Amino acid sequence: MNFLEERIIKDGVVKSSNVLKVDSFLNHQMDIALIEEIAKEFKRRFADKTVTKVMTIEASGIGIAAFVAKEFGVPLVFAKKSKSINIDGDVFVAEVESFTHRNKNQVIVSKKFLHEGEHILIIDDFMANGCAMQGLISIVESAGATVEGCGIVIEKGFQIGGRVIRNLGYHVESLAIVDAMDAETGSVTFREQ
Amino acid sequence: MNFLEERIIKDGVVKSSNVLKVDSFLNHQMDIALIEEIAKEFKRRFADKTVTKVMTIEASGIGIAAFVAKEFGVPLVFAKKSKSINIDGDVFVAEVESFTHRNKNQVIVSKKFLHEGEHILIIDDFMANGCAMQGLISIVESAGATVEGCGIVIEKGFQIGGRVIRNLGYHVESLAIVDAMDAETGSVTFREQ
Numbered sequence: 103m104n105f106l107e108e109r110i111i112k113d114g115v116v117k118s119s120n121v122l123k124v125d126s127f128l129n130h131q132m133d134i135a136l137i138e139e140i141a142k143e144f145k146r147r148f149a150d151k152t153v154t155k156v157m158t159i160e161a162s163g164i165g166i167a168a169f170v171a172k173e174f175g176v177p178l179v180f181a182k183k184s185k186s187i188n189i190d191g192d193v194f195v196a197e198v199e200s201f202t203h204r205n206k207n208q209v210i211v212s213k214k215f216l217h218e219g220e221h222i223l224i225i226d227d228f229m230a231n232g233c234a235m236q237g238l239i240s241i242v243e244s245a246g247a248t249v250e251g252c253g254i255v256i257e258k259g260f261q262i263g264g265r266v267i268r269n270l271g272y273h274v275e276s277l278a279i280v281d282a283m284d285a286e287t288g289s290v291t292f293r294e295q
Numbered sequence: 296m297n298f299l300e301e302r303i304i305k306d307g308v309v310k311s312s313n314v315l316k317v318d319s320f321l322n323h324q325m326d327i328a329l330i331e332e333i334a335k336e337f338k339r340r341f342a343d344k345t346v347t348k349v350m351t352i353e354a355s356g357i358g359i360a361a362f363v364a365k366e367f368g369v370p371l372v373f374a375k376k377s378k379s380i381n382i383d384g385d386v387f388v389a390e391v392e393s394f395t396h397r398n399k400n401q402v403i404v405s406k407k408f409l410h411e412g413e414h415i416l417i418i419d420d421f422m423a424n425g426c427a428m429q430g431l432i433s434i435v436e437s438a439g440a441t442v443e444g445c446g447i448v449i450e451k452g453f454q455i456g457g458r459v460i461r462n463l464g465y466h467v468e469s470l471a472i473v474d475a476m477d478a479e480t481g482s483v484t485f486r487e488q
Binding site: 125133134137138161164167168169171172176178179180182212214215 | 318319323324325326327330331353354355357358360361362364365368369370371372373375404405407408
């Protein structure tokens with residue numbers, strides 16, 4: 103087990119076979135020392151990539167992605183969620199479905215901050231169905247920029263997102279892949295990587 | 296002028312007498328070196344305070360507050376915005392009015408991450424009417440914790456928030472206070488501090 107898997111075992115709470123709460127250290131309260139370790143691990147895993155910008159989506163990925171951007175010495179751009187129909191022409195837009203909230207959000211990035219020829223590392227805290235990641239990838243591609251990789255802190259391996267994104271040929275690195283959870287025993291099974 | 300005021304003059308865009316766009320370095324694209332400098336400045340200004348936790352509200356304050364938490368060597372807790380009426384008893388709740396979006400949001404913090412006797416530094420990127428800050432203060436107070444200070448990156452000095460919070464006796468430090476803006480000339484007038 104790596105440092106993150108150990109922390110999930112120690113402080114994560116299995117609420118159901120599908121819900122893992124990591125809000126004590128990752129996405130409500132943040133353990134900054136852990137976040138820095140996560141950022142350094144992403145730097146190590148994507149060390150051979152040219153990265154000109156880190157990108158994420160608001161809200162809970164921002165803190166993690168900011169420390170990853172620091173490691174690479176590049177700016178962070180976070181995509182914004184917008185419910186408004188009227189979006190002017192100066193933004194890239196993707197429609198993202200949320201299974202948790204059962205609605206659709208438009209995700210936008212200003213054209214000022216994403217250009218042709220840029221090399222983007224996408225970072226997010228969770229991946230399940232991969233809808234948010236697909237939206238971010240589509241925004242990067244539509245700008246004529248290159249997705250250098252997708253770094254996920256916790257991937258739900260029993261949902262389809264990781265397989266879809268990898269099948270599309272993208273380099274995905276998940277620091278922990280949860281293949282199964284048991285709410286009765288509280289146990290978490292990680293994929294061997 | 297300090298480093299932030301200089302950056303606002305260089306890269307900020309005055310859209311109207313009330314709207315200052317700083318999305319190229321602060322709240323859409325983030326210049327991480329600048330964010331680190333901001334964090335160190337807050338550490339300097341609140342150096343004499345006992346701080347056990349940094350708190351902010353999602354989304355755009357998270358990246359800044361995470362680096363401030365790093366400076367103090369403490370965890371960050373970010374309050375979540377929630378539209379749901381049904382919130383269980385395990386959270387502190389405040390109602391926050393948004394003048395930008397003309398709606399009300401419930402802002403919540405889990406009782407697991409905010410305790411009596413804690414010393415909280417609240418950080419946010421912007422303050423205008425101060426509604427978000429008042430919500431965060433009310434949450435901290437209702438937990439029986441102490442607000443050690445409120446650190447704001449950019450305060451709109453011509454709106455009421457800063458005066459209200461200072462009148463209530465809280466220690467507010469704003470790295471830049473904008474007293475006036477002129478959309479025609481693009482000029483920004485900062486308060487002497």
